């Protein structure tokens with residue numbers, strides 16, 4: 198399995214707090230963790246830890262975070278050939294996680310904003326060897342659209358995770374992707390429809406199907422996922438777990454789905470396994486620090502994989 202992840206990397210600055218501060222208020226966070234994150238990097242690391250060969254196309258800055266990020270990619274078995282350098286800041290993400298494990302994230306794109314269509318052209322021959330291209334929205338939309346067009350041109354399936362929600366994303370421009378994987382908030386923005394009930398969510402998901410996207414997969418947290426395709430609608434149930442920190446769970450899900458789908462081509466089964474992997478990740482702190490390796494995952498879920 199060889200997967201191209203074209204996207205972001207961030208340094209996650211995670212503050213664990215009792216509650217969100219009010220405007221003008223200073224509060225103390227009882228715990229803090231620094232880690233490697235960014236939706237693109239997280240998805241790449243999850244897929245790589247599960248055994249995929251991952252080609253990561255991304256940009257880091259020239260600050261003190263950059264070396265650590267490059268080293269982290271290498272430690273996770275990801276080739277650094279297309280981890281490109283840029284003057285200025287790397288991507289940074291201050292994250293706040295409260296006692297109920299709700300999280301709020303601010304992203305400063307930094308070098309991620311400078312990943313360009315020309316960078317994809319330079320990596321074209323290597324991208325052409327992959328079975329899946331995985332995209333998110335922490336880089337410029339121009340580059341996302343160029344990656345979608347490249348996938349089409351090369352005949353490589355494309356998975357778009359439209360996160361974080363971007364009001365300026367053109368549905369028309371992304372209609373050729375093979376998979377779109379929004380959460381409920383992202384779906385609401387993309388479809389312009391309410392997402393209060395499961396019926397609302399199905400109706401909103403059909404708006405994405407109606408523009409021509411083959412597989413619309415809505416992640417519903419602990420409730421699992423809704424998958425709508427030419428074969429109809431299917432809910433793949435989630436698994437009940439005691440969540441400690443849900444940060445990066447969506448990325449764990451997508452990295453795991455990508456790995457298993459590239460390996461088997463079986464969407465429903467890959468979604469079932471990705472529910473297990475993401476569910477496991479929320480029982481641990483941090484983003485990439487919560488992602489199991491293939492052997493840890495196989496040991497924990499023996500008989501279920």
Ligand code: RIB
Pocket residue numbers: 207208209233234235236239289290302304335444445446447448484
């Ligand atoms: O999805 C979680 C990720 O969102 C974090 O790692 C943070 O960097 C932001 O990109």
